[in-house]
Amino acid sequence: AGNDRIRGAKPDIGCYEVDPNAFAATFAMSAQQGFAPATVGFTVTPVNGGGEGYTCEWDWNGDGSYEETKTTLTASKTFEEYGEYPVAVRVTDEKSGVAYTTPAQVFTVYPKTLYVKKGNSGAAAPYGSEETAAPDIQTALAAAADGCEIVLLPETYTITAAILVDKGVHIRGQTGNPEDVVVEIAGAPCAFHRNSPGAFVANLVSEGGTGTGWGRNCYFEHRGGTMSNCVVRGCLLSGSFASNAFAHTIFMRGPDALLTHSVITNNSSTLSGGSGSSKEMVHGVFLETGARLEHSLVADNIDSGNRSNASAKNYATVYGDGAIRNCTIVNNQCSDVGGVRLTGGSIVDSVVLGNTSGGLAGEDNIYSGSASYVSSCVSEGTVTALFKDWDAKDYHPVANTVLVDKGVGLEEQLPDVDLDGKPRFQNGAVDIGCYELDASQFDVTVSSAKTAYMVPAEVELSATVTGCNDGDELHYYWDFNGDGVTDLEETAHAPSNTVTYAYSASGSVSVGLAVTNFTGTVKGISVYKPDFLAMMPAVIYFDPAAPHSALPYANWDTAATNLQEAIDVAFEGMTIVVREGDHSFPSTISINKAVTVSGPSSDPNAVVFRPSGSKRMFSLNGGATLTSCVLENPPEPVTGGAVYVNGGGGTISNVILRGV
Secondary structure (H helix, E strand, O other): OOOOOOOOOHHHHHOOOOOOEEEEEEEEEOOEEOOOEEEEEEEEEEEEOOOOEEEEEEEEOOOOOEEEEEEEOOOEEEEOOOOEEEEEEEEOOOOOOOEEOOOEEEEEOOOEEEEEEOOOOOOOOOOOOOOOOEOOHHHHHHOOOOOOOEEEEOOOEEEEOOEOOOOEEEEOOOOOOHEEEEEEEEOOOOOEEEEEOOEEHHHHEEOOOOOOEOOEEEEEEEOOOOEEEEEEOOOEOOOOOOOEEEEEEEEEEOOOEEEEEOEEEEEEEOOOEOOOOOOOOEEEEEEEEOEEEEOOOEEEEEOEEEEHHHHHHOOOEEEEEEEOOOOEEEEEEEEEEEEEEOOEEEEOEEEEEEOEEOOOOOOOEEEEHHHHEOOEEEOOHHHHEEEEEEEOOEEEEEOOOOOOOOOOOOOOOOOOEEOOOEEEEEEEEEOOOOOOOOOOOOOEEEEOOOOEEEEEEEEEEEEEEOOOEEEEEEEEEEOOOOOOOOOOEEOOOOOEEEEEEEEOOOOOEEEEEEEEOOOOEEEEEEEEEEEEEEEEEEEEOOOOOOOOOOOOOOOOOOOEEOOHHHHOOOOOOOHHHHOOOEEEEEEEEOOOOOEEOOOOOOOOOHHHEEEOOOOOOOEEEOOEEEEEEEEOOOOOOOOOOEEOOOOOOOEEEEEEEEOO
């Protein structure tokens, strides 16, 4: 261009030399990205201008056209739709008339909410609607920015690789009901691997996981993350400690890791081995220093592994030195510590009860290095008196017990709601455990002397109400078959009601009851007990391969898969029909009441019983009958190796004894 080659200390790169005195301009954006609708500010800085004014023409979308003109050096623009916007400005110096166009800078607008719909054929980035939803969780996560929300439409999402959440995004099930969105682990090391204090996962079921290692279902890394309103279930810690010294269903590391308002249930362990004090097996939750487990239920997790070196007490349902607050940790089983093992940290306002150890170290509920770790907790008591329905796994507290209004947590320390979504702080104190007894309601329990009857049967059902006002007129609405229709209404000025109902059909029976009062403060409560009663027919069935075994074992599809269990549940006068084929048992089958065990026909060869050990095959007593079968190769020398009839009597009919 004929300009001087060197205008500074060194020549410029390329064939042109920049004139340091030429007019130019730059601009700055107040942000590089935002969520739609996003408003951003722009500031222009002229270089070598005349100082007598400037005209700024803005190209907001990189199309080369100028959509807006300003005579000021600042501008503001709101981008309504998500996408990438290359922004440039042409600045004219009014004194010289020289114009300069800046290079473009890209402003990115993200959708605030991204959607995921399993296998969506209409998926289109950036996945800002249900119609264009991402086909899987990982795809949506890769497109999301800090502050985004990812909504999972109801479905079961099967994952083969862990979902790494290392940015501040919220991932949640759409409906709020965890059961509507299931994240199923199929070969992945875990479901969600959180590693950001802003990572948040909610409203879903995290299901599965197996093997050994840290967090086989859920893993919280050093930078933390939050999990809320979730169910963690179905993780199986399996194999041997030979290849890995650690095995955890949920592993939480660091002070920014929080698991709250969630249910951890039906996880298990069959791990073997384990010599050496460094081994750890936690089939519930492992908490490193500062990690928090709050307002959650940890229940019905089972460890059946065969391991040694219990002295280290490193096998537990909940383990570590984190902080546990307002949790219900019940009905778990572990070979070492059935409930909670604390090496530090704290457990406050929690109930840890009804857990069992496998006998290695014998600590059922809480084992801690110092009593100072434990504050305002309940670890002793009768479970049936403290919980609404222990047998039905209803772990809500009962009124007027040590669980209600006995916590030490202050209102300002607590969230607004408990695990059920009810107000967390009532009557001036918090309840112990994850559930709050609703002060605006009373409570009711339903019981029966037995849960199995042979039809036809007159069954007596009793209701007990707690928390009602003295003198309340209570109305009881009974639903005897669980169909939602009231079968009987009774009124009483008493907090109890006993009724009788005649059942004539066999099957599993659900029972419902609603109770209201019409004096004082109107209150109401209802209880539904699914499959509460088993109405047994005169004939039940045994088939070790029955696909859907369930009481009352009324057909081959729902037959008992354990002959002794079928005998034990049967009433006198009933017959247990055995599936055609060969059957063997490692221990003696005891029939101690007037029931009949029979082959499916009069042909005894249809059913062959063989021992699989050295124990006697059958023991009869109390008028029991064994008929229409073959007893083959009874153990010797055992008195009555095939059948032993005790003093209470028994009958053997149409039976072939062979191989003696």
